[in-house]
Amino acid sequence: MIQVTVFRSNNQIEAFELSGHADSGPYGYDLVCAGVSAVSIGTVNAVMELCEADLEIEQGGEGGYLHVKIPESLNETIREKAGLxxxxxxxxxxSIEAEYSQFIKIKNN
Known part of the structure; x- marks a missing residue:
């Protein structure tokens, strides 16, 4: 199962973490994993490009791990845009969780 944890400060997302595998299909055909990966990596790329912000990114391992944090050093306007x-x-x-709740769980921390 993919675990998504969202970290907030002052009601704004400051970081998120993904871990695990959906195992909703054979390797290379796992639609839940593909969807979660596309959405999360697409968002990271959008923040870096549109906000011209370097994010704190930690990834790797066979556990499908990704941790992304908005640096505190960014000015407030850029932090708000990245948060949005x-x-x-x-x-x-x-939306993915609503359809495939047996493969993905989202929690706020």
Missing amino acids: LFEGMLISLR
């Missing part, structure tokens, strides 16, 4: 893009990502991930 992360909120859009969360909406998309919740």
Whole structure:
């Protein structure tokens, strides 16, 4: 199962973490994993490109791990824009969770 954890500060997303595998299909054909990966990596790329922000990214391992944090050093305007893009990502991930709840779980921390 993919575990998504959203970290907030002052009601704004400051980081998110993905871990695990959906195992909803054979390797290379796992639609839940593909959807979650596309949404999350697309969001990271959008923040970096549109906000011209370097995010704190930790990834790797066979456990499908990704941790992304908005650096505290960014000015407030850029942090708010990045947070809004992360909120859009969360909406998309919740749509996936609504259809495939046996393969993905989202929690706030």
